[in-house]
Each structure stands twice: as C-alpha cells, then as structure tokens.
Amino acid sequence: MSELSFEQMLEESLKTIRTGEIVTGKVIDVKEDEIVLNIGYKSDGIIPRSEYTNENGVDLRTLVQVGDEMEAKVVKVNDGEGQVALSYKRLAADRGNKRLEEAFNNQEVLTAKVAQVLDGGLSVVIDEARIFIPASLVSDSYEKDLSKYAGQEIQFVITEFNPRRRRVIGDRKQLMAAKRAEMQKELFERIHVGDVVEGVIKNVTDFGAFIDLGGADGLLHISEMSWGRVENPKKVFKSGETIKALIKDISGEKIALSLKFPEANPWADAATKYAVGNVVVGRVARMTDFGAFVELEPGVDALLHVSQISREHVEKPSDVLKVNQEIEAKIVDFNEQDRKISLSMKALEAAAPEADVVDVDYSDAPVEE
Numbered sequence: 001m002s003e004l005s006f007e008q009m010l011e012e013s014l015k016t017i018r019t020g021e022i023v024t025g026k027v028i029d030v031k032e033d034e035i036v037l038n039i040g041y042k043s044d045g046i047i048p049r050s051e052y053t054n055e056n057g058v059d060l061r062t063l064v065q066v067g068d069e070m071e072a073k074v075v076k077v078n079d080g081e082g083q084v085a086l087s088y089k090r091l092a093a094d095r096g097n098k099r100l101e102e103a104f105n106n107q108e109v110l111t112a113k114v115a116q117v118l119d120g121g122l123s124v125v126i127d128e129a130r131i132f133i134p135a136s137l138v139s140d141s142y143e144k145d146l147s148k149y150a151g152q153e154i155q156f157v158i159t160e161f162n163p164r165r166r167r168v169i170g171d172r173k174q175l176m177a178a179k180r181a182e183m184q185k186e187l188f189e190r191i192h193v194g195d196v197v198e199g200v201i202k203n204v205t206d207f208g209a210f211i212d213l214g215g216a217d218g219l220l221h222i223s224e225m226s227w228g229r230v231e232n233p234k235k236v237f238k239s240g241e242t243i244k245a246l247i248k249d250i251s252g253e254k255i256a257l258s259l260k261f262p263e264a265n266p267w268a269d270a271a272t273k274y275a276v277g278n279v280v281v282g283r284v285a286r287m288t289d290f291g292a293f294v295e296l297e298p299g300v301d302a303l304l305h306v307s308q309i310s311r312e313h314v315e316k317p318s319d320v321l322k323v324n325q326e327i328e329a330k331i332v333d334f335n336e337q338d339r340k341i342s343l344s345m346k347a348l349e350a351a352a353p354e355a356d357v358v359d360v361d362y363s364d365a366p367v368e369e
Helices: 006-013 088-106 173-190
Strands: 022-030 034-038 045-048 069-076 084-087 110-118 121-126 129-134 153-162 167-171 196-204 208-212 217-221 242-251 254-258 279-287 291-297 300-305 326-335 340-344
Touching: 045 069, 069 088, 084 088, 088 121, 088 129, 088 153, 110 129, 121 153, 129 153, 153 173, 167 173, 196 217, 217 242, 279 300, 300 326
Parallel strands: 045 084, 129 167, 217 254, 300 340
Antiparallel strands: 022 034, 022 069, 034 045, 069 084, 110 121, 110 153, 121 129, 153 167, 196 208, 196 242, 208 217, 242 254, 279 291, 279 326, 291 300, 326 340
C-alpha cells in the first residue's frame, strides 16, 4: 500500500456533499450581499443575499455575524468558481412547506404578516413559504381596495396545498364568517325592540343606511332618520361614523333601526303648541297647486291651502310664496290623530275699513271652485 500524500489524506477526511443536501457550517465571513460558510468541505459555501432573504437591498451584515452556526441547502456543488452554492431561503421554504402541510391537514389557524398586496389578492410568508389569499377569500364582504392590509398580521387557514405546482391557497373569509356567526348569535340573544344600540355606518344608499351592530347589520330607513324630512341620506351620514339608534323591529335576522327617539317626538306637546287660534311662524318646505306645506319644526308640517294665503285671489301658491320663505299664519284646524294641521295667512290680514268698502255687483262673476 503506497503512502497517501497530505493533500489526499486531507481530501479524504473531508465529507462529500450532493445537490439538495442539508449542510451545517460556521460563518467565517459576511459581506453586504453574501455569507461565507465553512461547511467542512474542500470548498467554502456561499449564500448570496437573494438566497438568504426576500428583502431587496438588505445588508446581510446586520443579520448574520461571523462565528454564527447555520444550516443551508446545497444548490450546486461547484458554482463555477470552485465554491459551493448554498441557499438558506430554500431550506427555510422546505421547512415552511412542511409546516403548511401540517396546518393544512389539521385545519390549523395560522397567523402571518402580509408580505405583498397583489392585483388578485394577498401574499403572506411563513418560514419563507408563500401563501396566496385570493381577494374573494380575504373578507366576508367585498373589498375593492386591499392596500390597507399591507404589513398587517392576519389569520387564515390553508384550503389548498400543492407545493409541486407552487399553489398554496389561504382563506381568511371562512374565519371571519364563523366569527361573525358567533357574534350574530350573541347579538340576537341580548338585543330587544326598544333598546338603544351603537354601531358603525357601513353603507349609505338613497333609501337608507346599513349599520354594523357587531354581528349583524341593521337598516336605518330614510323615513326613520329624523322626525323631520331627510331628502338625501348621503348628505347626512357617512360610512365609518359611529351612531346610536333605537331598535324599532326585529324580524328573523333583519333589524330595523330608527332615530325617532320618543323623547324627541315633536308631536308630544303639539296639541298645546299648535292649538287652534295660535299664531305660528314656519318655513315653506314645498308647494303644490292646491297649497303649500309649511314646516313649523322638524317633524311637524302644516298645510296652507291656496284659498288661505290671502284675501286677494291667488291662482297658485308659487305666485306669491317661495320655498324656504318664512311666513306667519294662524292655526285654523288641528287633528292630532291624523297629525294634520291647517294654517291661514288670510286670517291674520286685517279686514278692509268700512269707509273703503265699495258696493260691487258680483251677480255676473264666475263661481270659484
């Protein structure tokens, strides 16, 4: 047996490695964009920045120190320059995929930070393994703009796991739906008709506003927004505002809300304030050919018939009155049951003095209806 040279003995004492193998080494040098490892092989191992992290431009000297021991995956035994190409990121991704597979099989709820907001959804990373959450599975309600999730920690479950096709799908929607169902159950167990509840305005439409009560939405119809008239809900309410409302009705999973609080009912003392004979001041709210509706206060309108506008003949209310004009009139009729009040401006006009009365023959004048 011939004696081996020192170089041959050294080479034989060093381990052999293969592509895909996991090796352990000690950091002997760290540069801004690469890490050098002594892996007990004839050549050192190199981990470039792109194979250590997904963060672009990060200085590796702030993450790794000389003397650290770490594991990596062999990408190439010879990178073309006689060194071993290693990847820490791929090793982490392999372990991450194993972690995700276990979570998928056990339907485990995972928590991770949103790494990227994409056109079609969100990308999150666990141990360098990426999970895609489609926009349709991000929330239990439609969200056009997902940018608010950037950098946020969210919870989800894995609903599809196929690492070979690089397809790992996460679902946040079902968690939110389950939580909302639980909150809905708790909500309906504690609320009753007549309760005052607090909620957040979720959406405003032409006919009303939907209020998130924490577990279920309540509808605040336009007719219940005020004791007065509301022409356009969008001018009164805005999404995101907090509001207190009265529960008017509960029918199955439908909740009807109202801002017509009984203590603020303007008709509560209307019989005294608007008794026949009282003189009042009001604002012309709207007009028709037969008269004008005058708002005496929010929630209390009175009719000023065209025949009661003046002692002089008035063809149409719009000939002498304008919307939002303030007028003074006398209450000539009050019907509390039907909530109807009749006014007369004519009743406040002084009768013509006797000296000015002219005897006119009206026998040939047409009869007014």
